[in-house]
Amino acid sequence: MHARAHGGGRSLFEKIWDKHRIRELPGNRDLVFVDRHIVQETTSALAFDGLSRAGRPVARPELTFAVQDHIVSTAPDRDEDTNPGGRELMRAIRSNALARGIRHWGVEHPRQGIVHVIGPELGIALPGTILACGDSHTATVGGIGALGIGVGTSETEHVLATQTLVLPRPKPMRVSFEGTIRPGVTAKDLILFAIGRLGIDAGRSHAIEYAGPVIRALPVEGRLTICNMSIELGARLGVIAPDDATFAYLAGRPYAPAGADWERAVAAWRDLSSDADAAFARDVALDCSAAAPQVTWGTTQDQVVAIDGRVPDPDGMLDPERRRLAAAALAYMDIPPGRPIEGIGIDIAFIGSCTNGRLSDLRAAAEVAKGRRVAPGVRALVVPGSTTVRREAEAEGLDRVFTEAGFEWRSAGCSMCVSINEDVVPPGARCIATSNRNFENRQGPGSRTHLASPAMVAAAAITGAIADVRKVLG
Amino acid sequence: MQPFVAFRSVGAPLNRANINTDAIIPSAWLRSAEADLARGLFAAWRFDADGNEIADFVLNVPPFRTARLLFAGANFGCGSSREAAAWALKRFGFGCIAAPSFADIFHENALRNGLLPARISEEDLARAIALIEADPNTRFHVDLAGEAITPEAGLPFRFAIEAHRKEALLRGDDEIAATLRHGEAIAAHATADMAERPWLYAALAPDAAREKV
The missing domain is CATH 3.30.499.10 (Aconitase, domain 3)
Incomplete structure (x- = not known):
């Protein structure tokens, strides 16, 4: 275990991270298991090429989802050829996914969508999980209590080959949103307000937990918006403790646990919060009472x-x-x-x-x-x-x-x-x-x-x- | 990954903070796996709308056109996770970016591509910029083993890098191969987790009924 300077309480981030740690590596890096992996067309092509060159299999194809979202046309009647500039990468992810036995949701599929939207929406991301994706906004899934880790293409290849990541361990940080918000102020205004106060590199090398009464009162989709912009604070990831609102949001989602599994899952998820004596490397509070809509x-x-x-x-x-x-x-x-x-x-x-x-x-x-x-x-x-x-x-x-x-x-x-x-x-x-x-x-x-x-x-x-x-x- | 080899180069000064990966490689260069990323590097700053060079941009100025060392402001590489930012810098010829701080994802991407992200102090950055302004042809020795960037005349700029990352760069390690050596521990973790959290895996089992919308 890593030495900690406090009395033993752990933050939400540490609880989830520690559960996924397979090995401590030299230099404050950890080998962590990745529960869910989503790949998109603009950062995965060379990852699949790298696997092929090295003759490596995909370790756990059932844990990866491949989606077309970045370069797709948004024309109402689009298909893979509507935007010719996107054809190469869209075809590449489709054929790579097929060859590797990975689920693929292209433009034609009813479950297609932006990687960070479909993760929570389909129950792919779940509380207490680690989800990796080759996109910097992967922290979005923190809104339902998952650790979303945005990675580059080499790390995408690493996840495909090993179902793990080797990462410097982020330091826990907490941002508490205090006060009562005024009408017209939304989750987007709150996170812009926070970035304006804290700066775009306030969270560098940190995992941010968003807390406080304002966060607690936000609907789940608002929490997803907050965590989405963790990278805009420079943070490695952002997370919010799951609660009854989270469980209600996830119940019945296509890939969420069902039946008896659901009850077991919720029982485990109820432990996902920071201990009262958890220590944070950085702990800041923002009074949101005076915040207005932001631009x-x-x-x-x-x-x-x-x-x-x-x-x-x-x-x-x-x-x-x-x-x-x-x-x-x-x-x-x-x-x-x-x-x-x-x-x-x-x-x-x-x-x-x-x-x-x-x-x-x-x-x-x-x-x-x-x-x-x-x-x-x-x-x-x-x-x-x-x-x-x-x-x-x-x-x-x-x-x-x-x-x-x-x-x-x-x-x-x-x-x-x-x-x-x-x-x-x-x-x-x-x-x-x-x-x-x-x-x-x-x-x-x-x-x-x-x-x-x-x-x-x-x-x-x-x-x-x-x-x-x-x-x-x- | 190729092992990192010490080199000498002029230093290109790009002294602004928060240079993001959209600036390093605009999205237009991400549409193909075979795009000319060296041409795309800092494209919006290097070229006008007609593709002509913008004369006063640093990488269009003679001694810096072939620079392998870039001095930049804090929070270099913020924004998008696109690894093409590291690839574009490499393909242009850079082997080292020296800056007071780096965004997390860019830092990892650079290390995985043999591109050295050297953290130097704000004071040393200012000193380097002053040296370059005094003599643009000043050459620097970039020495990873010695953890220093040393100008021809003057004291070295020290940078700290974690020992194992340094060794990995100097050897040109394949990180996936290194992780696969932990294969038994990974498998044991997965088996234990499936026993403890079976509900996390049940819904992903191949089952046509569940795959329907």
């Missing part, structure tokens, strides 16, 4: 402001590095220093992604869209996070709410979050998005991105400019 103004996620605030004036910033970064970001974003964030005109509104592409996100956006119209000149897209979400949204008529308001209703995929398919923001255009990265050129060369919640993005689509959803809804 990013810059090119990193900590460059964020409340909707009733102003973008900064770099001349007034004391820290020279922050001043330089702010000035560069405002220049790239083409926003004058010190102006109010509200009222900045937009060209595109994007609702979707692993951050905010779940049914509750679409409901929140539809509540704003209902009976209103997308502003002239604005392109507004709704891209469900999975084909299951799309089906469920259509069953309750959300697709019609959106299309009647002038939004495009598209097929499931990563779409304009990673913009590796045909969903690209044109050079110089300004997009408000429910996704997770506002980096320079992220949504296409010269694209400008503002991050916000689904309701705020819908409000901007209606207004034609960044808007306060609380005013739009009156």
Whole structure:
């Protein structure tokens, strides 16, 4: 066992991690078992090639799921050829999965969707498990109490060959969300608020547990949104202790335990929380009572402001590095220093992604869209996070709410979050998005991105400019 | 993986914090397993919309076009997990990135590709940038075994690297082969876990009925 400086209490992260540790390796690294593995088309092709070159089998193909999500077309009637630029990688994952006996859900499959959306939605990710995926937003599954570890292609190959990972052991960190949130403030606003306060590398080499009354009161899909953006805090992963809301969310999911197995599983899951005397390498509390809906103004996620605030004036910033970064970001974003964030005109509104592409996100956006119209000149897209979400949204008529308001209703995929398919923001255009990265050129060369919640993005689509959803809804 | 060999090179200065993997290799270069990643490296900063070089970007400036050592700001490699970021840096010719800190996933990806992520202090970064500004042709000796980057004239910049990671880089270890040597322990863990948490595996058993939507 690793030496610990405290009296023996363990954090939730340590309890799950220790249970998966097969060996301690030199240099504070552990060999850990991976319960579930999801591979996607843009980071797996060379992992399969590597296995073939070395003549290695896939150790446990039944524990891996292969999904097309990143490069897929989101056209309503798409197939594997709709976006010719995606054909090579889509065919590669299909043939690799077939050759290796791995389940494969391509664009045609009813369970297809963004890897981080389908994990919890289908019960592939379960409390107390370790799930690996070749994508940095794998921490999303922390929202149901799993450790989601985002990895590169070499580590994807490592999981395929061994069903394990060799990882530096992250240090436990806790972020407690205290207070009572105001109306109009969602999980997305809370995590943006936290990143704004803590910075984009606050969690580096740490596993963050999100705690406190505000987290406890969040619905499960909101918890998934919080954990999704752990990488935007620089953390290796993020996790939230499961509770009755989690168990209710998972009950009956296709790959969740059923019958007597379900009762045994829930009994085990009830032990998944941090001990009262657990020690954290870093322990921070945020008072969320004053938080308003958030919008990013810059090119990193900590460059964020409340909707009733102003973008900064770099001349007034004391820290020279922050001043330089702010000035560069405002220049790239083409926003004058010190102006109010509200009222900045937009060209595109994007609702979707692993951050905010779940049914509750679409409901929140539809509540704003209902009976209103997308502003002239604005392109507004709704891209469900999975084909299951799309089906469920259509069953309750959300697709019609959106299309009647002038939004495009598209097929499931990563779409304009990673913009590796045909969903690209044109050079110089300004997009408000429910996704997770506002980096320079992220949504296409010269694209400008503002991050916000689904309701705020819908409000901007209606207004034609960044808007306060609380005013739009009156 | 090829063993890491010490080398001498000019140092390209890219002194900004939070250089993310989208900047290192834009997503347009991820559409094919055979993309020209050396061309894609920092593409949005290196080339204009017509594909012409942007003259004042550091990697387009003569002494740095063939640099094998990059000095960069803190939190290098943040964002997307794309290992193509490490591949692109390697294929361009870089063997070492020296920065005050690295994002976790990039750090792991670099080590698995024989690309040395050398953590140097902010003070040493500033000193390196000043040396390069004074003489862009200054060459540095990048010595993993000695854990130092040493300019031709001046004191070495020390970096710390965990001993086993260093040995693995110097030998060019195949990490999968190393893990497979723990095969019995992995199998024993899996068997014990299936006994303790059978419910975790029952739903994944091949069963046509369960596979239906």
